[in-house]
Amino acid sequence: MNRFLIFAFVILALIFVQKGFAADKSEISSQINKVKASIEKLKSEVSDTATLAEDILKAQHYIKLAEDELNKNISLIGSITGSVKSEAVPTITHYISLSELTIAVVKSKMEKMKQENENSGLAKLIPELETKIKTVEDKNAEIKRLRGIIEKPKEENDQLAKEIATLKSDKTNLTAQVETLSGAVASLKKDMSEKLKACEHISIENKSLKEQLKTVEAQKGADITEMKEQLNRLTKLRDLLWETGKGGFISRISEKDITLILPRAYFIKNTPKGAGLSPEAERNIHWLSSVMNKFSEYKVIVKVFGFGLPAKNENIKATEHMAKLIKASLVEKGVNASSIEAIGAGDAKPIFSQKAVEENRRVEISFVY
The missing domain is CATH 1.10.287.1700 (Helix Hairpins)
Incomplete structure (x- = not known):
């Protein structure tokens, strides 16, 4: 649907x-x-x-x-x-x-x-x-x-x-x-x-x-x-x-970029030892890298958002670490590292209600021409 x-x-x-x-x-x-x-x-x-x-x-x-x-x-x-x-x-x-x-x-x-x-x-x-x-x-x-x-x-x-x-x-x-x-x-x-x-x-x-x-x-x-x-x-x-429409993800379109909004769990999983790649990450990284390699003239900004508690897992430092994990996985798939910018946004910008914790924990991937 x-x-x-x-x-x-x-x-x-x-x-x-x-x-x-x-x-x-x-x-x-x-x-x-x-x-x-x-x-x-x-x-x-x-x-x-x-x-x-x-x-x-x-x-x-x-x-x-x-x-x-x-x-x-x-x-x-x-x-x-x-x-x-x-x-x-x-x-x-x-x-x-x-x-x-x-x-x-x-x-x-x-x-x-x-x-x-x-x-x-x-x-x-x-x-x-x-x-x-x-x-x-x-x-x-x-x-x-x-x-x-x-x-x-x-x-x-x-x-x-x-x-x-x-x-x-x-x-x-x-x-x-x-x-x-x-x-x-x-x-x-x-x-x-x-x-x-x-x-x-x-x-x-x-x-x-x-x-x-x-x-x-x-x-x-x-x-x-x-x-x-x-x-x-x-x-x-x-x-x-x-091409991005094939993924079935929420997207936001402006005059300067196209932004895909995905649940953070598609890429990252928090464990007692710290953040790491989730089980779904391999499939999603593979799909995303194929799109980026096909449209290599676009610069890609990977921005990870946190929300809720514990705060140490959702702040700017933690989300920046998650963004770098996603970038490193994309580079391993052949994407040019200079075309990717990894940003940790912390928990300051929720777009859903305060009760929608997992929805606010998201990854925004922007293709900028």
């Missing part, structure tokens, strides 16, 4: 740990769907697919990796609670960020291509305007030449007057066209200058985005290493909980 209760307690503890360190699946799924919708919208807006297809595929690849990582890291408990393993969240967020950055790069490239096309059209208009201006200048030169020969015979002058009138009319019309075209040229030059500045700004933004992308790539490695170490610690803790 006790083993069943301890096993249920361990399962509840694991669910608590899962809920305490897991992320909301629906929130992450919403982020992924939002990015996927942005990619589909971007594909419908892209006209030059040959130039931007590689970047769009890259964005799709990153969001696919995020989606796969999400599906892969929904634990059995997480499928019930709607949560995702916490160690997977940085990787999923990283892939979502990569996809969003790639989308931003594609949009930037599209804007730059648009600006370049507009600038190309403006550049083609300038030679045509310069040709018309040259025509006006040629007409002015012709008028000047005709004025030079105005002293010719009257018959010629009448003809020339008509030609001059025609030329003046042409000049007036051309002058109006020149003024209109000059205004258009000035406007086009101003617009081109603004477009060039916009292109320079876009280039600066592209450079900044590339630097951000490099930073995200570099951070990925450090985050994954940290998460692997945390996952390793949690896995070891889970395995230790499972």
Whole structure:
């Protein structure tokens, strides 16, 4: 019955740990769907697919990796609670960020291509305007030449007057066209200058985005290493909980350690000649040493508690001697002596009622990470 209760307690503890360190699946799924919708919208807006297809595929690849990582890291408990393993969240967020950055790069490239096309059209208009201006200048030169020969015979002058009138009319019309075209040229030059500045700004933004992308790539490695170490610690803790649970003993769990509480009689027997190992000690020492050797990275504190009379058998000195007996037995079973600390606690800290003498005479074995 006790083993069943301890096993249920361990399962509840694991669910608590899962809920305490897991992320909301629906929130992450919403982020992924939002990015996927942005990619589909971007594909419908892209006209030059040959130039931007590689970047769009890259964005799709990153969001696919995020989606796969999400599906892969929904634990059995997480499928019930709607949560995702916490160690997977940085990787999923990283892939979502990569996809969003790639989308931003594609949009930037599209804007730059648009600006370049507009600038190309403006550049083609300038030679045509310069040709018309040259025509006006040629007409002015012709008028000047005709004025030079105005002293010719009257018959010629009448003809020339008509030609001059025609030329003046042409000049007036051309002058109006020149003024209109000059205004258009000035406007086009101003617009081109603004477009060039916009292109320079876009280039600066592209450079900044590339630097951000490099930073995200570099951070990925450090985050994954940290998460692997945390996952390793949690896995070891889970395995230790499972292994110690097999003993069927009362346990106390905190953030820093796991403590088993066993009756002192499982290890120590008081005789007229003094304290010694009890008949049950061999079996319990064997089991405890196998656990300690399997989880050698944990430091183990063996603390023996006394209670009641005679006081000389229950004080700090007596209980410290008992703790050292247990340590020596563990060392004989192959446990590293430097990983064990033996402490005699005396009779100052009972945890049961004053009538429960044997229950208060206990051994607490703490596994500290």
